Amino acid sequence: MATPRRIFDIENAETADSLGTTAYQLLTAIVVPRPIAWISTVSSDGVGNLAPHSFFTVSCANPAIVQFTSVGRKDTLRNIEQTGEFTISLAPEHLLDQVNDSSAPYDADVDEAQALAIAMEPSEKVAPPRVAASPASIECRLHSVVELGDSWLVLGTVCAITVHESALDGTHPRFDALQPLSRLGRNEWGRPPTVIAVDRPQAPPEGD
Known part of the structure; x- marks a missing residue:
């Protein structure tokens, strides 16, 4: 006997109230675990920004391209559009509080790393620094930005x-050793x- 399923008709739902939830709430609970891109940027005025983004993955193997999504136009997106650079620091378990705290809605003229006393160090090839205590970082130059409804897909x-x-x-x-957090x-x-x-199998399994 099939297990009963509740159907959430996202396509035809007129309001979130008619669903009892939202597509966003459902997707973020089902598409799990999501790795966290702890993204450092610098504005055209030289103000640093550090914020976590959990819509993050690899987009292309060669050339190497990664992507994250900004839900809404946030400081991270604006800074990348202005300067064309960003650095992703891996978010390790021992920095959970700092990662979470940096998601607070700081004003654009506030550097989260400075406000939260998060030690940063220079990156190798781009201006945005990396989190010193993070075990890994990915330095990126902007490839493209794609607007999708209320969100912006950023490829680096x-x-x-x-x-x-x-x-x-x-x-x-x-x-x-990386000990990555996820959302x-x-x-x-x-x-x-x-x-x-x-x-991974090198050939399809043989039948019995």
């Missing part, structure tokens, strides 16, 4: 990646999960 061409030496096994970043639904966060290694 990767120009440098840095990883703490202590977090590497040869050239491979170790998950147990779930509501006010829920994910801690680093258990890792298993499973090799």
Whole structure:
């Protein structure tokens, strides 16, 4: 017997009240866990900005391109449009409070890293600095911005990646050393999960 399912008709719902929720609330609870891009930018006036974004992933392998989505026009997006550069610092578990605090709605003339006493250090190739205590960073130059309804998809061409030496096994970043946080639904966060290694099959499985 099939398990009963509730259907949320996103396409035909006239209001959130008619659904009892929103597509955003459903998607952020289902598309999980989401890695966090802790993005550093600098405005054209030289004011730093540091904010977490959880709509984040790799877009292209070659050339290396990553993407994040700004829901609404936020300081991060405006700064990137002005300067064409941004740095993503991995958000590790031990910095949960700082990551969360940097999501507060600070004014555009306030540097979150300074306000929250988050130590930053120079990046290798772009002006926005990286979080010093983050074990890995991705430096990007703006590829393109795509407007999608109430959100903006930002694609960045990767120009440098840095990883703490202590977090590497040869050239491979170790998950147990990175300890990445993730976002779930509501006010829920994910801690680093258990890792298993499973090799991809080189051919379709043979039948019995």
